Amino acid sequence: MKAVISRTYGTPEVLELIEVEKPVPKDNQVLVKVHATSVNFGNLALLVGKPYLVRFAFGLTKPKYRIPGGDMAGRVEAVGPDVKAFKSGDEVFADLSGSGWGAFAEYVSVPEDVLVQKPSGISFEEAAAVPMAGVTALQAIRDKGEIQPGQKVLVYGASGGVGTFAVQLAKSFGAEVTAVCSTRNVDLVRLMGADHVIDYKREDFRKQTQQYDLIIGVNGHQPLSVYKRALKTGGRFVHVGGSGLQLFQTMTEGPWISMAGKKKMGAFLHKPNPTDLRYMKELIENGKVKPVIDKTYKMNEIREAFNYFAEGHSQGKVIVTV
Incomplete structure (x- = not known):
């Protein structure tokens, strides 16, 4: 599969789009085909390694997580034998920042308990704007x-x-x-x-x-x-x-x-929480909250997406389609 990787801390120029091995879900994991992700401050901190305190969590000398990307919206492709809540074809979204990141890829394998059913009536791009x-x-x-x-x-x-x-x-x-x-x-x-x-x-x-x-x-x-x-x-x-x-x-x-x-x-620093994400899902489905998207980039434009986000003037979210 194709994935964006980061081998070292630095500017968006260090991001590479390469072929990597497609993950296989473990017993309690779900394999998701990623349709969209987004850029957040956490992604930027993971990229540049600043403020330096983040390196205690992300890796002191180089990024601990090879494939970045926290927000994810996609469709379930396969499930491990112990998975009960999801099946192939389900549309889901999640914040992966507490479970190894990895959303800047065509596929990601994640624990069942981090996933939430995607809100009905919105696109994968809109769903990817929500989690973080x-x-x-x-x-x-x-x-x-x-x-x-x-x-x-x-x-x-x-x-x-x-x-x-x-x-x-x-x-x-x-x-x-x-x-x-x-x-x-x-x-x-x-x-x-x-x-x-x-x-x-x-x-x-x-x-x-x-x-x-x-x-x-x-x-x-x-x-x-x-x-x-x-x-x-x-x-x-x-x-x-x-x-x-x-x-x-x-x-x-x-x-x-x-x-x-x-x-x-x-x-304040946010904590990934599927219960809170389900609360956001309900607000969206009830029409009380609507994701706002500024620009959408393709995965091979990931550097441009980060450069635009880093300027700090986006109107709503910056989305990356996979």
Whole structure:
């Protein structure tokens, strides 16, 4: 089969599309023919090996996982003898970042318990947009952010992969949502359901006086003090993604701010969770959440896909078809 491999850390130029041996499912595994995958921050960290802390999980001197790719949507081709929940022909999707990665390939063999039936009524490309970004947004808002109906929620970086899910999820929980994005993305985030939009190209977020119960920092370079000022007493700031300096501030200063006052500030890292992915599936099938796709690339264009994603200006998800 064809697969994208990474032998060393580096730029997208180190990615190679080569022929490798097709996997054979073990007793409790499912062989899936991959139809689509996507690019996430985790893929970028696995590619470049930065921030350097990720190397403790991904390999100190070279990538531990030869075939990257976390998000996966495809069709079951074969199952091991112990598999009960799936059969050949089933359409599935999954987050493979906790089970060896490997989605940048024509086939992948994965444990039965990581797979979820693909949402009905959407394409494989749309399904591949959901696992990592959708579950990240869900866990950040519901679990870390402890969102409640009627709260005022701000999503900073609302137009990217996680951000578009965050806006829709906050609305599904009954919140009043303000989205922060650039001028070209204003119409997009309004379509996602944002009640208010702050165009950071035209309005200085640091000067706005509105306060929020929950702030999700998906992208941007604002100092932690700016988010703290924008929080209500008892409010929460959840760092999901942004500049390295912002992450460093959140990890070092956030705990002190949280202990010293009545505003909670902390970083967050998603955990693959099939139960949460099933929750996202239900929201999609009920029309409460819709994946947003910016660009679609073929597997032989994987370098271009990574270069575009690394620019940080995608509107929704960057998809790779297999």
